[in-house]
Amino acid sequence: MRRAVLSPLRTVSWRTLDRAGGWRRRLATQAAPELYDVVVVGGGPAGCALAGALGSLGGKRIALVDSGKLGDTRQWEPPGDTYLPRALQITEGNKEYLARLGLWDQCYLDRIQAYSRAVVTDALGGGAIDLGAEETAAYMTETKNLVGGMLRAIDGRRNVSVVERARVTGIERAPATAAGWPVVTLANGQRLQARLLVGADGASSRVRKFAGIDTYGSEYAQYGLVATLCLEELNRTAFQRFLPSGPVALLPFPGGFANLVWSLDAEMFQLLRAAPEAVFAGLVNAAFRLAPAELRYIYDLLRDGADEATLNAEIEWRLDVFAKSAAAAATAKLPPRVAAITPKSRTSFPLRLRMVDSLVADRVALVGDAGHLVHPLAGQGLNMGLEDVRCLATHLELAAAGGEDLGAPAVLERYNRERYARTLAMQGIIDKVWRVFGARAAPVAALRSAAMDGLDRLPALKDRLIGAFMS
Numbered sequence: 001m002r003r004a005v006l007s008p009l010r011t012v013s014w015r016t017l018d019r020a021g022g023w024r025r026r027l028a029t030q031a032a033p034e035l036y037d038v039v040v041v042g043g044g045p046a047g048c049a050l051a052g053a054l055g056s057l058g059g060k061r062i063a064l065v066d067s068g069k070l071g072d073t074r075q076w077e078p079p080g081d082t083y084l085p086r087a088l089q090i091t092e093g094n095k096e097y098l099a100r101l102g103l104w105d106q107c108y109l110d111r112i113q114a115y116s117r118a119v120v121t122d123a124l125g126g127g128a129i130d131l132g133a134e135e136t137a138a139y140m141t142e143t144k145n146l147v148g149g150m151l152r153a154i155d156g157r158r159n160v161s162v163v164e165r166a167r168v169t170g171i172e173r174a175p176a177t178a179a180g181w182p183v184v185t186l187a188n189g190q191r192l193q194a195r196l197l198v199g200a201d202g203a204s205s206r207v208r209k210f211a212g213i214d215t216y217g218s219e220y221a222q223y224g225l226v227a228t229l230c231l232e233e234l235n236r237t238a239f240q241r242f243l244p245s246g247p248v249a250l251l252p253f254p255g256g257f258a259n260l261v262w263s264l265d266a267e268m269f270q271l272l273r274a275a276p277e278a279v280f281a282g283l284v285n286a287a288f289r290l291a292p293a294e295l296r297y298i299y300d301l302l303r304d305g306a307d308e309a310t311l312n313a314e315i316e317w318r319l320d321v322f323a324k325s326a327a328a329a330a331t332a333k334l335p336p337r338v339a340a341i342t343p344k345s346r347t348s349f350p351l352r353l354r355m356v357d358s359l360v361a362d363r364v365a366l367v368g369d370a371g372h373l374v375h376p377l378a379g380q381g382l383n384m385g386l387e388d389v390r391c392l393a394t395h396l397e398l399a400a401a402g403g404e405d406l407g408a409p410a411v412l413e414r415y416n417r418e419r420y421a422r423t424l425a426m427q428g429i430i431d432k433v434w435r436v437f438g439a440r441a442a443p444v445a446a447l448r449s450a451a452m453d454g455l456d457r458l459p460a461l462k463d464r465l466i467g468a469f470m471s
Helices: 001-028 045-054 070-073 092-100 143-154 206-211 266-274 278-285 292-303 308-324 381-401 407-437 443-455 459-470
Strands: 034-041 064-067 086-092 111-116 115-123 127-134 136-142 160-163 169-172 184-188 191-199 215-231 238-243 246-252 257-265 336-342 347-356 364-366
Touching: 034 045, 034 184, 045 064, 045 143, 045 160, 045 381, 064 191, 070 143, 086 092, 086 143, 086 381, 092 136, 092 381, 115 443, 127 443, 127 459, 136 143, 143 160, 169 206, 191 206, 206 364, 215 266, 215 278, 246 278, 246 407, 257 266, 257 278, 266 292, 278 292, 278 308, 278 336, 292 308, 347 407, 364 407, 381 407, 407 443, 443 459
Parallel strands: 034 064, 034 191, 064 160, 115 238, 191 364
Antiparallel strands: 086 136, 111 136, 115 127, 169 184, 184 191, 215 257, 215 336, 215 347, 238 246, 246 257
């Protein structure tokens, strides 16, 4: 009886000792971690931009960690006959910031398209707004082009170490006797201890989960279908049309190519992703020109399994009728026709709204998609991330100049105070735009289109709108 009682007690005792001494035993069996001032997890555009910005902090050790093959991206040689579908819109202000850091000129500049005009139309109400700026408002570039250029520039920063093909297997906090800094463990056994750990690792951020920062938001129940298009004419204008099923955007690449971003519900997404390439090109042309009722009829044919010849004939007939109509007279508000889609360029991503309780925690900061997700209809996802980088880098530079601890609560709170409210405000604006244009009731459609037409006649307000989204 006595033995039966002592046995579980002995087990509990050893488990308690194991918990208490776990760190001590692990430190005895593992190599000592490498010490860094800042460890950035995530080698996407936001993470690379931050690593490049912190390369100016003399005497500070910076590490950029990513599980991908960053060397391949650094050495990427672009194809001469097309563009990659994963692309980004960058505002003039963020482009100038990257240029000042020396991160822009290392990109293939001939593959970046500047533009100063955007045309937005409403399929249900017929409203339209033509946003034009006297100077360049934004730039379109492939994601790989931007990240590759940044990595080539980072190569010249002696205080920045790039750790690639390094999957994060764990993040834990060192004991108080070891300063309590976060320690990142990689699949290859390497361990990095950071005064400040920055999560730039996307929507499923492991850094955010380690920090215990909660997220909230909603699913849009849609997918973003992206593809590379070849147009019949050169184009330097961005076009977006709000359809009842979601917005479709055609964004300019150099040489008569374009990037397509089409928001679709799950069923329509599956249909369009599987459509033959010639049919898909016709569907894009139809999406910017035909009435919603005509589009529904074509989608029903596609859903019912109509053959390619039937679909192409139906689409072309309706486009020919449109070309002879009064609606086609406003050709300045229509994109050039799509001649073809680049083979196998269609890809996708789910559309979500995600907010966080804070952009910072104990010795942790979040930038980019790790800290916020928005609908792509305004092209603000990366730009919000770059604004995070600009803000955080500025506060870290000031802290370094003043001899402050880069991971100190006061430093991080200054970043959070400046960015958190602005991020929530932008997310709220974009979400409301999506919901207003998603409403199908005739009175709502008439009201929003009247507002668009009225705004189109007020240049001063249009300039303010451009400044709000593109500065």
